[in-house]
Amino acid sequence: MSRVAIVGGGITGLSAAYYLSRAGHACTLLEPAPRLGGVIRTETVDGCVVEGGPDSFIAQKPWALELIRELGLEHDVIGSNDHLRKTYVLRRGRLVPLPDGLYLMVPTAIWPLAMTRLLGFPAKCRMALELLRRPLPDAPDRSVADFVRDHYGEEAVRYLAEPLLAGIYGGDAADLSVASVLPRFVDLERRYGSVTRGVLAARMRPSSNSSSALFLSLKGGMQQLVEALETAINAQVRIVPAAVKRMEAANSGYRLYAGGETLEADQVVLATPAHVAGALLRSLDESLADLLSGIRYHSSITVALGYDRAGFRRPLNGFGFLVPQVERRLLTACTWVGTKFPHRVSENRVLLRCFVGAGQDEGMLARSDESFVAAVREELSRLMGVNEEPLFSRVQRWPRAMAQYTVGHERRLQQINARLVSLPGLHLAGNAYLGIGIPDCVRTAQLAAARIAVGTQVPISSKA
Numbered sequence: 001m002s003r004v005a006i007v008g009g010g011i012t013g014l015s016a017a018y019y020l021s022r023a024g025h026a027c028t029l030l031e032p033a034p035r036l037g038g039v040i041r042t043e044t045v046d047g048c049v050v051e052g053g054p055d056s057f058i059a060q061k062p063w064a065l066e067l068i069r070e071l072g073l074e075h076d077v078i079g080s081n082d083h084l085r086k087t088y089v090l091r092r093g094r095l096v097p098l099p100d101g102l103y104l105m106v107p108t109a110i111w112p113l114a115m116t117r118l119l120g121f122p123a124k125c126r127m128a129l130e131l132l133r134r135p136l137p138d139a140p141d142r143s144v145a146d147f148v149r150d151h152y153g154e155e156a157v158r159y160l161a162e163p164l165l166a167g168i169y170g171g172d173a174a175d176l177s178v179a180s181v182l183p184r185f186v187d188l189e190r191r192y193g194s195v196t197r198g199v200l201a202a203r204m205r206p207s208s209n210s211s212s213a214l215f216l217s218l219k220g221g222m223q224q225l226v227e228a229l230e231t232a233i234n235a236q237v238r239i240v241p242a243a244v245k246r247m248e249a250a251n252s253g254y255r256l257y258a259g260g261e262t263l264e265a266d267q268v269v270l271a272t273p274a275h276v277a278g279a280l281l282r283s284l285d286e287s288l289a290d291l292l293s294g295i296r297y298h299s300s301i302t303v304a305l306g307y308d309r310a311g312f313r314r315p316l317n318g319f320g321f322l323v324p325q326v327e328r329r330l331l332t333a334c335t336w337v338g339t340k341f342p343h344r345v346s347e348n349r350v351l352l353r354c355f356v357g358a359g360q361d362e363g364m365l366a367r368s369d370e371s372f373v374a375a376v377r378e379e380l381s382r383l384m385g386v387n388e389e390p391l392f393s394r395v396q397r398w399p400r401a402m403a404q405y406t407v408g409h410e411r412r413l414q415q416i417n418a419r420l421v422s423l424p425g426l427h428l429a430g431n432a433y434l435g436i437g438i439p440d441c442v443r444t445a446q447l448a449a450a451r452i453a454v455g456t457q458v459p460i461s462s463k464a
């Protein structure tokens, strides 16, 4: 059995450690932070489960749920409260509900589209006319904004695609690759011409029509998954509490320098953000290092505010709101946690979880907690009319944590795969490759473990 070093103890590294140790490999996990889990961090404050990072995962992708089942946490799985699912979008300073029947930004029902105040009359006509498009030959990769503008017009970009994707990637629809972020829509365009017709033909159900929950999570928060993994690997995996500073080739694999330790491993799983992997690989392959460092990352900040329910006047009929770039000052989104996951907020509390997109402006992360809380409160007053004093607040900063799949991402992955061929025993996993969500990260860990099991270098590509 191989000696495996896993670099990074976020959900990706922990999942890799779990699958590999279960297969009998001697694993060492290297993680400098005082706690495992990476951006997954849950705190219980005043009877509320407060997520500093991810609060759930999409049910449609199976890998996280499969892992949760294997770990025996199935009974703790909770679903989002989808019968109260309503998301608002800010338009001209007012929160307007997204129309029913949307599959992401694709309208599948005429009446709600006709009635919505989120889009003007010409924009609605433009969106309806999309039904008439004819199939297209393969087109080169484009930005999500260009794709949506081409199909549905500028307002659909501004008030649907941009805010929805900013909520997921903390990124800009003008930069994100449609082939990597919305591959099914590209396929439907090729087959049907009209994405709306394609969505209807494929019976892709809008989230509000689905009988099962769109998002899943764990009763005690996402940290429960981290703790279960920690327990499961505890006996078999050695954890080194240090950052890997340098890597080099060794006789039968790689030598890693971390803290005061020098470690030799036959196989290495780099489960860090791609820019860290790039820095570590520079002495082994300059071009691979450039490709990995070229994957852009955005920073984000979450600000959770807890209120006394008795004094909270604003009704919260929905999951929260999104702020399109054209209307944005600070917030990109806000989740009304008690509606989305009622089990997470005690009866007498209201919990609002706000997202601030810092993009590539790392200087923004240096602002104090007090300044974030004050700025967020001002925004909540302007957008929701919430002027009450919060009972508690929590601010979390996530520097360069959200990978951006910019135009050409798939080609970049192919180039990375080509370079990896000459580095046997080296595996990349994490949110920079096949998807940014927790299920995607678990999948990359599974793929790395499978490659190690069969001794191959299966490429990192969504087409693999």
Ligand SMILES: Cc1cc2nc3c(=O)[nH]c(=O)nc-3n(C[C@H](O)[C@H](O)[C@H](O)COP(=O)(O)OP(=O)(O)OC[C@H]3O[C@@H](n4cnc5c(N)ncnc54)[C@H](O)[C@@H]3O)c2cc1C
Pocket: 007, 008, 009, 010, 011, 012, 013, 030, 031, 032, 033, 037, 038, 039, 040, 052, 053, 054, 055, 056, 057, 058, 242, 243, 244, 245, 271, 272, 273, 276, 300, 301, 302, 398, 401, 402, 429, 430, 431, 436, 437, 438, 439, 441
């Ligand atoms: C605010 C926020 C909200 C999100 N919401 C959701 C959501 O609701 N649903 C969802 O599915 N996804 C969500 N995501 C995305 C998802 O949480 C992440 O993509 C995923 O958790 C990343 O896991 P990871 O292990 O790959 O990386 P990370 O969690 O970033 O972990 C990487 C680890 O590597 C370690 N490391 C770095 N350098 C070194 C080194 N030199 N040596 C050793 N270790 C090193 C770091 O300390 C860190 O622990 C969210 C992300 C953020 C930031």
